[in-house]
Amino acid sequence: MTKKRQILFSVIRGLLAILIALLVATLLIFLSADGGSFGAKLSATGDALKQLLVGPLFRMGRSGAAFDFKRLTDILASMIPIIFTGLSVCVMFSANQFNLGAEGGIMLGAFTTGMVAVYVPMAAFLHPVVGVLVGGLAVAAIMLLPALLKTKLDVSEMVCSLMLNYIIMYLIKYLMNTYLADKTKGQIQSYEFLETSKIAPLIDNGSKLSWGFVVAIACVVLIGLFMFNTRWGYTIRMIGINQAFAKYSGMKVATVIVLSQVLGGFLAGIGGGIEMLGRYPTFSWSSLPGYGWTGITIAILAGNNPWFVPFASFFMAYLTKGCELMATYANVPSQLIDIIQGVIFLFFAAEQFLSKYRQKLVVKTAQEELATKAALEAQKGGAEHA
Amino acid sequence: MLNFLKMLLTPEFFFSIIRISAPILFATLAAIVVEKAGFCNIGLEGLMMFSALTGSLVSYYAHSWVWGLLAALAIGVLMSLMMGFFAFQLKTDITLVGIAINMMGSGGTLFLCKVITNLTEGTSMASSTGLINSNLLIPNINIPLIDKIPFLGSIISGHNLLTWVAFLCCALTSVMLYKTSLGLNIRAVGENPNAASSVGVSVLKIKYIAIGFSGLMCGFGGAFMSMYYAAGWSLDMVAGRGFIALAAQAMGGGECLGGMLSSLVFGFAQALGIKFSAVGLDSNLASPIPYAVTIIGLVIFSLVRRSRAKKLHSAAALK
Numbered sequence: 001m002t003k004k005r006q007i008l009f010s011v012i013r014g015l016l017a018i019l020i021a022l023l024v025a026t027l028l029i030f031l032s033a034d035g036g037s038f039g040a041k042l043s044a045t046g047d048a049l050k051q052l053l054v055g056p057l058f059r060m061g062r063s064g065a066a067f068d069f070k071r072l073t074d075i076l077a078s079m080i081p082i083i084f085t086g087l088s089v090c091v092m093f094s095a096n097q098f099n100l101g102a103e104g105g106i107m108l109g110a111f112t113t114g115m116v117a118v119y120v121p122m123a124a125f126l127h128p129v130v131g132v133l134v135g136g137l138a139v140a141a142i143m144l145l146p147a148l149l150k151t152k153l154d155v156s157e158m159v160c161s162l163m164l165n166y167i168i169m170y171l172i173k174y175l176m177n178t179y180l181a182d183k184t185k186g187q188i189q190s191y192e193f194l195e196t197s198k199i200a201p202l203i204d205n206g207s208k209l210s211w212g213f214v215v216a217i218a219c220v221v222l223i224g225l226f227m228f229n230t231r232w233g234y235t236i237r238m239i240g241i242n243q244a245f246a247k248y249s250g251m252k253v254a255t256v257i258v259l260s261q262v263l264g265g266f267l268a269g270i271g272g273g274i275e276m277l278g279r280y281p282t283f284s285w286s287s288l289p290g291y292g293w294t295g296i297t298i299a300i301l302a303g304n305n306p307w308f309v310p311f312a313s314f315f316m317a318y319l320t321k322g323c324e325l326m327a328t329y330a331n332v333p334s335q336l337i338d339i340i341q342g343v344i345f346l347f348f349a350a351e352q353f354l355s356k357y358r359q360k361l362v363v364k365t366a367q368e369e370l371a372t373k374a375a376l377e378a379q380k381g382g383a384e385h386a
Numbered sequence: 387m388l389n390f391l392k393m394l395l396t397p398e399f400f401f402s403i404i405r406i407s408a409p410i411l412f413a414t415l416a417a418i419v420v421e422k423a424g425f426c427n428i429g430l431e432g433l434m435m436f437s438a439l440t441g442s443l444v445s446y447y448a449h450s451w452v453w454g455l456l457a458a459l460a461i462g463v464l465m466s467l468m469m470g471f472f473a474f475q476l477k478t479d480i481t482l483v484g485i486a487i488n489m490m491g492s493g494g495t496l497f498l499c500k501v502i503t504n505l506t507e508g509t510s511m512a513s514s515t516g517l518i519n520s521n522l523l524i525p526n527i528n529i530p531l532i533d534k535i536p537f538l539g540s541i542i543s544g545h546n547l548l549t550w551v552a553f554l555c556c557a558l559t560s561v562m563l564y565k566t567s568l569g570l571n572i573r574a575v576g577e578n579p580n581a582a583s584s585v586g587v588s589v590l591k592i593k594y595i596a597i598g599f600s601g602l603m604c605g606f607g608g609a610f611m612s613m614y615y616a617a618g619w620s621l622d623m624v625a626g627r628g629f630i631a632l633a634a635q636a637m638g639g640g641e642c643l644g645g646m647l648s649s650l651v652f653g654f655a656q657a658l659g660i661k662f663s664a665v666g667l668d669s670n671l672a673s674p675i676p677y678a679v680t681i682i683g684l685v686i687f688s689l690v691r692r693s694r695a696k697k698l699h700s701a702a703a704l705k
Contacts, residue, residue, distance in 0.1 A: 098481055145681075149685060155685060156633075158481070159636070160681055166673075297489075333500040335494065346483060350472060
């Protein structure tokens with residue numbers, strides 16, 4: 001198949017997967033819509049869909065939709081943590097390591113960074129940098145556990161990392177409840193972060209779009225270069241494609257498997273830290289935030305390619321915002337996002353989805369090639385005769 | 387310490403181990419059978435969530451636990467066959483299918499619960515606990531005679547119907563795997579699909595049966611959770627049991643008996659955690675115990691397997 005057709009095919013396939021997910025969503029919205037009659041339900045569904053698809057960027061008023069800059073910055077702000085978890089999952093999945101610890105990782109990173117921000121006074125510029133790095137290193141260290149168990153003892157990194165998520169969550173809750181909570185407050189939260197630790201907003205309109213966004217994009221570039229332009233990145237990808245080949249061609253498979261998970265943990269950790277210092281005044285998470293799972297969806301949408309992560313993150317942030325708006329204005333529970341996410345995920349990852357169409361394209365390309373060859377031959381032959 | 391031990395060695399404690407092990411055992415059996423068929427279903431968690439929700443809602447609307455249980459089983463099988471369709475027909479990586487199911491099983495079930503019941507306790511939380519009364523729970527079964535035995539009687543008798551079913555299923559699954567042609571086919575497909583296919587076994591069909599079986603077991607597990615154990619559905623109520631089951635399968639060496647013993651180990655860890663929090667340990671410190679035990683268990687299992695392999699190796703070398 002020509003390159004152009006290949007790209008065309010992936011685009012069509014992706015769009016169709018999203019379309020199917022939206023159709024499922026529409027059906028579910030229709031079932032949950034208010035209204036007694038079929039017509040009333042239909043119009044309620046229409047309103048809800050408008051919120052989902054157009055709402056994230058445009059404010060719906062009587063005079064029609066108007067572009068809302070604040071909402072755009074909201075979306076960009078909510079991209080920050082999921083870019084990091086997306087990158088984290090990309091790196092780990094590229095090495096065929098199904099480590100699902102990004103979820104616990106981002107919580108641990110947020111917690112560790114938060115504690116540095118509360119208890120370790122430092123100079124203004126240094127504070128967030130050190131805090132976030134400490135958060136990242138803490139998660140990187142934790143990820144050594146599933147990674148080393150995998151390489152040394154062949155323990156499933158998937159089960160191990162899943163268990164770690166729960167352990168991390170409960171231990172953080174324990175530490176918060178017993179030692180670290182600000183007892184003067186009604187809910188469980190830490191003391192306020194020191195002023196020096198906060199990550200400054202990029203645009204001051206209450207959207208929480210902080211400089212963390214710039215760091216996130218910088219990380220995309222770094223990880224993109226790392227994966228495609230360094231020896232280590234090449235090894236990671238080669239292990240993912242064919243581990244036995246990588247081993248027999250002399251690559252340090254075990255080391256790189258550990259590296260990929262530690263790096264993935266580090267990314268999740270700094271993601272949590274940046275999210276914490278850029279958005280919140282205190283640490284108050286009491287359960288896993290769900291960014292790790294969104295990160296997996298993003299990695300699948302991006303085909304494990306770090307360069308596509310920002311786009312996939314934008315898409316997911318957009319949909320999430322749409323679902324939140326639907327919950328507010330159209331009374332559709334916002335957890336619809338999980339179903340949409342699941343359906344997109346299933347079709348995107350489906351290799352044989354539209355395989356007949358791909359087959360047709362391949363055949364068509366081959367026939368065209370043969371035809372041009374034949375035409376050329378005929379020309380040549382004609383020239384010889386003459 | 388002595389007091390604490392005394393507290394542990396009560397019939398109630400052993401009773402609770404068996405009770406807590408049952409849903410893990412169901413999920414472990416699911417994991418065992420698909421593993422025998424040559425793949426790994428990590429969507430057990432999500433399947434159990436869907437079954438749990440369906441079971442509690444149907445029993446509420448149909449005013450009968452029987453219908454609730456049947457619906458939970460049906461939805462478990464249907465969803466697992468759907469997983470099979472994506473994994474076998476559309477060639478999605480089975481791990482990813484599992485992740486997708488888990489994703490939907492977490493937030494998606496909350497969405498469905500809110501939509502179906504119109505319950506909105508607060509903005510994010512909703513549960514069907516308020517809908518379930520004791521008549522809608524799956525009943526307990528007292529066995530005459532056995533419950534008269536001192537100590538042992540009060541451990542074994544009085545269990546829930548589904549607890550019995552769990553241990554019965556364990557025995558039946560073992561028989562199914564090793565004494566029937568279906569079991570032989572499942573194991574053959576797992577060992578070498580090409581060989582199985584060459585003697586006329588439909589690999590696809592066997593794989594569908596295996597994953598459907600895992601859905602059935604998850605249906606039981608989910609019904610156990612929402613129609614007995616927690617008396618109602620709530621968000622993320624399965625709490626990693628589907629994942630623990632994957633570890634139990636590995637630790638049990640992929641066999642039913644071993645899987646049952648590992649489920650009991652996890653049941654013990656969890657019951658111990660509950661006891662710890664009863665004597666004043668912070669529940670947040672007690673809750674991670676089963677998860678930590680899972681990791682430790684996997685490590686021990688792997689060490690044992692390794693040393694056994696080494697012994698075999700050196701024995702072979704000496705010959």
